[in-house]
Amino acid sequence: MAPGGRTTVPRSVPPDHLACAPYAPGRMTERVCENCGFGDEELASVRRVYVVPEAWDQPPKREVVDPPELWCIPCITQYPCEPVDAESGEED
Ligand SMILES: [Zn+2]
Numbered sequence: 001m002a003p004g005g006r007t008t009v010p011r012s013v014p015p016d017h018l019a020c021a022p023y024a025p026g027r028m029t030e031r032v033c034e035n036c037g038f039g040d041e042e043l044a045s046v047r048r049v050y051v052v053p054e055a056w057d058q059p060p061k062r063e064v065v066d067p068p069e070l071w072c073i074p075c076i077t078q079y080p081c082e083p084v085d086a087e088s089g090e091e092d
Contacts, residue, residue, distance in 0.1 A: 031043050033072035033075055034069040034070050040072040042072065043071060044070070044076060045068045045069070045070055045083075045084040046070075046076055046081040046082060046084055047064050047065055047066065047068050047081060047082045047084055048065040048081055049062060049065070049080040049082055064082055
């Protein structure tokens with residue numbers, strides 16, 4: 001423990017999260033695709049895949065983005081992505 005002369009000031013947490021939380025009585029219908037922003041009932045959890053084409057100095061690469069996103073079916077069929085298996089916990 002180094003005496004750094006650091007004082008921990010207790011910060012009261014402002015109730016910001018209450019203010020900016022949107023009042024959503026029934027958040028069942030308004031789901032939008034996180035790729036194109038289009039509202040769609042049929043969204044699937046996928047992981048976005050960045051495909052890096054082959055270059056003169058590097059082989060082609062496939063990069064899977066970790067936090068899964070909700071995509072609509074057209075986006076899933078048009079853009080590279082990987083389906084996310086339904087994991088327990090997120091289901092409500
Ligand atoms: Zn979409």
